[in-house]
Amino acid sequence: MEHTNPGDLRAAADAVLARLVGAPDGTARLREDQWRAIEALVAHRRRALVVQRTGWGKSAVYFVATALLRARGSGPTVIVSPLLALMRNQVDAAARAGIHARTINSSNTEEWETVQAEVAAGNVDVLLVSPERLNNPDFRDQVLPALSAATGLLVVDEAHCISDWGHDFRPDYRRLRTMLTELPAGVPVLATTATANARVTADVAEQLGTGSGSDALVLRGPLNRESLSLGVLHLPDAAHRLAWLADHLDRLPGSGIVYTLTVAAAEEVTAFLRQRGHTVASYTGRTEDADRRQAEEDLLANRVKALVATSALGMGFDKPDLGFVVHLGSPSSPIAYYQQVGRAGRGVAQAEVLLLPGREDQAIWDYFASVAFPREELVRRTIDVLSASDRPLSLPALEPLVELRRSRLETMLKVLDVDGSVRRVKGGWVATGEPWVYDTERYARVAKQRDAEQQAMRDYATTSGCRMKFLQLQLDDETAAPCGRCDNCAGPRFTAEMSPASLAAARGELHRAGVEVEPRRMWPTGLPAVGVELKGRIPAQEQAFPGRALGRLSDIGWGNRLRPMLAEQAPDGPVPDDVLDAVVGVLADWAKGPGGWASGEPGAAPRPAAVVTVASRARPQLVESLGRRIAEVGRMPMLGSVTYAPEALDVRISRTNSAQRVRGLDAALTVPPAVARELVSLDGPVLLVDDFSDSGWTLAMATRLLRRAGAKGVFPLVLAVAG
Structure with missing residues (x-):
């Protein structure tokens, strides 16, 4: 435990915050829970889970803690972060506080050796890595052990991804349990998320305590977003939704995001809005990385009115003055919806959030659910094929031998890897010989939860009660109360009116x-x-x-x-x-x-x-x-x-x-x-x-x-x- 005077530590922390936000010294003060988390990490070297609303300032906690720990001789902070958009924002934010941050991810492979050398030389304060890197054989076997030994602070961003109770479980995140176990004693750990209900919070906190010998500190705050004005507008069909958006987009404040459920819809909507004279760009999983970067920069600089995006932009994009989020179609989970709308209104007094649900939403939810974890016989077939092979099998070599498309096969192998029955090595995948049990109960539980989330999203669209309170209750926020701002509390701010010309153009485009x-x-x-x-x-x-x-x-x-x-x-x-x-x-x-x-x-x-x-x-x-x-x-x-x-x-x-x-x-x-x-x-x-x-x-x-x-x-x- 450190013996630094708490008052001195608090003053140093506020000074780092001032540099981070670009405010003169003395005019920036940490929130009380921000300070509690930083004190736990720096003075007491504890593990902490911070569950706070989007825009609360979770990144400030780990950047301030990093600066303080580095000043005391600690090794670099390692941030496990899920999306490139977040990484790019974090590198820029760290620089403002004099913190040198580098990344290792799929878009900068040519820089990996240089970055690793800089880390080894002690020239990097923050290393951001994607969760997928944790199970890359070279990184896992050659880089991770040394990095774990030298890490001064481990940060798990979007930590709800650890839990298969969460809406966005990712098997790569389960590799963190091993990393947590192997961290030297006294290395603080911070996990952050805005989208964890009570069950996910308990699960993540339990995993966070792995190997530390003590319980994690959990700081859970109210999730009400005072700047967001939530609303739902029911329109007859896709043509009406497109026409409404074309007529009303310029009336929405500032610049923002229009979310769609599929890549094809994002591309369709982008093309139509451009035809109607709007400056918009598409952002999906199919968008090339260079185009993604350009789209992000254009939105940050207000050169576009909106990005028309899929959930590829779901986490981590940080634009404090984002003025609106519109959804053409409902996400399948109110928790995912809360996360996406949380991109708006971080640095402005009011932002508009509007859901335009569609009759096709259920069919799209069903499709994505159909590509979930494979049937037991397909899993066992894959393990048998690997067991019978005298060499590692790559995905292209394994794919013809099992009845799974490559993307599903890779996801399944990652789960099996964490379960211990297969292992990724140089050249592909091998069976470990460890027995594997199909967790019928777990998959049934996840399916049941998915159904409940879909029903909750339908209920959100039709409730006559406060919409913000509804979302807070979905996240088990006991402070939930009527917001006074949503369309049910304060009356609708938008009508279904649209011009006949826009409706005719939308029908023509869709037909x-x-x-x-x-x-x-x-x-x-x-x-x-x-x-x-x-x-x-x-x-x-x-x-x-x-x-x-x-x-x-x-x-x-x-x-x-x-x-x-x-x-x-x-x-x-x-x-x-x-x-x-x-x-x-x-x-x-x-x-x-x-x-x-x-x-x-x-x-x-x-x-x-x-x-x-x-x-x-x-x-x-x-x-x-x-x-x-x-x-x-x-x-x-x-x-x-x-x-x-x-x-x-x-x-x-x-x-x-x-x-x-x-x-x-x-x-x-x-x-x-x-x-x-x-x-x-x-x-x-x-x-x-x-x-x-x-x-x-x-x-x-x-x-x-x-x-x-x-x-x-x-x-x-x-x-x-x-x-």
Whole structure:
């Protein structure tokens, strides 16, 4: 324990705060709980959990503590931080207080060696690392032990990610339990979050005490955000929501964030708002890192009115004067919603927060829930494959051998790694031989909690009570009371009015049909390992031409029409007239567009000469009627279908793993002799019609068969694509 005079320590802490916030010495004072946390970390070398509302100043706690500890000869502070936006903000903030901060994350791999050398030389005060780094073999085995031994303060930011009771559990964060155990005695630890209810708080506090021999200090404050004016506006459909936003965006204070539930929706909304004269930028998981940086800088400098973002901007973006947050569609959890709206109003007296829920929200929640932790048999299959291998298996090598898409496979392996049954090493993954138990109770509990959170979000949208109080109670804040500012407390501040011109433009945009479908050009890796001798580039003479889809299932235009029609339990039936009319419109635009067969351009694609469908086991009426009616409209012969071999009709073909899917389709699909005979005599390519394309491999394999049977070319046409 330090013996510094508490008064001297407090004065030194306030002086660091003044530098951090750019205030003259003597005019900045720490909040009482900020000081209690700093005193615990610096004077008593304790472990502390700070649960405080967004904008309260949690980062000030660890930067002030860092400066004080470094002045006393402690090693560097290590901050485990989940998002690049947060890291960039933190480096800039630290510099203001004279603290030299560096980062190690996926966007600066070329700097890692330099940063590690600077840390070793004692020239770095703060090292920010992403949780994924903790389980990188080189970092975990070569850097982490020395870093743990030298760390002066460990900070776990967004600490709710540690707990699988939380809304945003991340398996990489579970690696922190090991790091906490291995820290030398007397190294203080700080965990911070704004989104932990009582259960998550208790869970994180328990994990925080691991290896320390004492309980963590928990500082939990009221979560009311006095600057936020919450509201909900119910509008009939996506077109009305888009039109309302276009008409009202400039009336919202300052600059802000418009959240959407999917990448496709973010891109759609961005394009429409730009057409209506607004300066906005898109920010999603698909945005390149350089473009993300530019978007962040543009919002910070008020060069854009808004970022149209997915939850990729959910944590850590810090703009004190952010004036509004609008959600087009409800997040699936009120806790996640509280976190996202907390980006606004940190440094202004009032910020507008508005939710525009959509009828499609539940379908989008269901989709994201469907890609949760895999079934037990798939997990055991993965462990068995690793156990049988005499060498580490990389993700590309492992993927063809198990029925999981790469992203789900990687997440599952991270969980198994923390559980101890597999280990990530140089070259891939290995089984440890440790027994593994499928935690049925845990996954059922998480699923039940997810359902309860979704119902709570529906209740938030329809409550007649105070909305801020509702969110506080969801976070078990016992100080919750009516806020006096939300639309239910003080009356609505926005009406549903919008201009007929904006509504017509929104309807036109959302009803605009047509998405390009890029053909597959490379075979998935590892096919020879599953008995299919295909690898490398797909021969040009076996590839499809670029195709078209009516829409994406994830968009807010045609996606809303197609999603229920193509749902797993949806009844089969002939193609609806409005859908057929839209498909015909897509074909007409396609034909007249650049390089299209009716464009009149030199070297334009040849006109399709016939229609072939892909036989559907789920929706045979829909696909057959779609193909037949397109053939009638286009005055082309309907040749028949690429069919499933009789022995494959009841065989399940993977929808999640590319190599397994290609293997299944290679054995299952066939071109009937009658169709093959017609193909040879055709003067032009065929239009290949299906209902839905997810991975693109059904179209690729059907195209390969048609080309090998004599087709002059293949144009794929589907109702919907997934992405």
